[in-house]
Amino acid sequence: MMPQPYHESNHPALYYQGMLSDNRRMERYREAIFATVSPGDIVVDLGTGLGVLAMFAVQAGAARVYAVDVRSNVLPITRRLIESNGMSAQIILIEGDATEVELPEPVDLIINELIGDFGTDENIQECVAAISRRYLRPGGKVLPRKLSTHIVGVSYDQEFRGVYSGDFHGMNMAAALLDEFKPAPVMVGLQRTPVELTERATLENIHFENDSQPREYTASTQLNVLKAGELQGFVGYFVCELAAGIQLDNYPCYAGCHWVNWHWPVTPAIPLQQGQCIQGELTMPQRTTAPCWNWQWQLESA
Numbered sequence: 001m002m003p004q005p006y007h008e009s010n011h012p013a014l015y016y017q018g019m020l021s022d023n024r025r026m027e028r029y030r031e032a033i034f035a036t037v038s039p040g041d042i043v044v045d046l047g048t049g050l051g052v053l054a055m056f057a058v059q060a061g062a063a064r065v066y067a068v069d070v071r072s073n074v075l076p077i078t079r080r081l082i083e084s085n086g087m088s089a090q091i092i093l094i095e096g097d098a099t100e101v102e103l104p105e106p107v108d109l110i111i112n113e114l115i116g117d118f119g120t121d122e123n124i125q126e127c128v129a130a131i132s133r134r135y136l137r138p139g140g141k142v143l144p145r146k147l148s149t150h151i152v153g154v155s156y157d158q159e160f161r162g163v164y165s166g167d168f169h170g171m172n173m174a175a176a177l178l179d180e181f182k183p184a185p186v187m188v189g190l191q192r193t194p195v196e197l198t199e200r201a202t203l204e205n206i207h208f209e210n211d212s213q214p215r216e217y218t219a220s221t222q223l224n225v226l227k228a229g230e231l232q233g234f235v236g237y238f239v240c241e242l243a244a245g246i247q248l249d250n251y252p253c254y255a256g257c258h259w260v261n262w263h264w265p266v267t268p269a270i271p272l273q274q275g276q277c278i279q280g281e282l283t284m285p286q287r288t289t290a291p292c293w294n295w296q297w298q299l300e301s302a
């Protein structure tokens with residue numbers, strides 16, 4: 001077997017460089033943390049990584065931050081960073097899984113960046129619910145506040161799968177995708193909004209400060225066809241409200257965005273007519289870090 005190249009560095013700190021160099025992510029988190037932390041707050045940071053959100057919370061006036069991560073090999077580096085930034089008195093590092101970890105006291109605020117490429121595919125809901133049930137003070141806050149996930153049926157234009165339709169540098173590549181084939185989902189960040197043929201449907205809509213219901217692992221939805229065209233695939237993405245008026249999303253992926261999109265390619269492409277509708281169901285495995293979510297759909301006539 002050919003050796004597989006590393007997709008990300010095997011240095012425990014370099015694993016985080018893509019996230020840290022996503023400037024929009026860092027700036028919006030900083031803004032949201034400064035808008036949410038009150039002086040003297042007790043905070044927990046779930047999935048602290050190199051501790052950057054915990055350090056923002058201290059800069060914003062938190063009295064103490066419990067910084068939790070399950071990845072044991074990064075925590076010595078995080079400790080060094082916290083020391084070199086003079087915050088060892090305020091930040092207490094805890095190794096553990098956020099769904100099980102014990103905290104020494106209740107907290108005023110839960111912060112995290114456990115946002116997956118498809119929103120909930122890094123177990124954000126399970127981690128926040130487990131801590132919030134046991135440790136969030138009445139009236140306490142959660143950052144991000146809200147997270148929704150969406151799917152839309154598209155033609156890709158000249159990007160991603162779109163290279164197989166229309167003029168391609170003076171050639172026509174459509175014959176490449178004529179076979180009946182059911183491709184696996186693909187994770188690629190779109191740089192531009194594709195041609196949307198259906199409405200954007202919502203699959204999950206979580207308000208972390210209010211939702212205490214157990215999570216559903218199947219979401220059914222209907223996508224009404226808005227425009228005639230060739231259905232080449234479905235794109236999945238998230239929209240996240242960090243704090244009031246401060247949002248992050250990955251559709252399309254902005255410059256420097258480290259998140260990608262989920263795609264379910266349709267091969268061969270099928271023609272859609274306005275007025276038709278697509279019934280779909282997304283099935284999500286519980287608690288996974290290597291998610292493979294299953295999108296099943298069928299087209300219904302008008």
Ligand SMILES: C[S@@+](CC[C@H](N)C(=O)[O-])C[C@H]1O[C@@H](n2cnc3c(N)ncnc32)[C@H](O)[C@@H]1O
Nearest residue numbers: 019047048049053068069070071096097098113
């Ligand atoms: C997307 S990174 C974010 C790191 C850092 N908070 C930041 O914003 O740069 C997610 C981090 O959460 C940690 N993590 C994932 N699942 C976890 C869990 N169930 N409990 C604790 N930490 C977890 C990972 O090890 C990783 O360090």
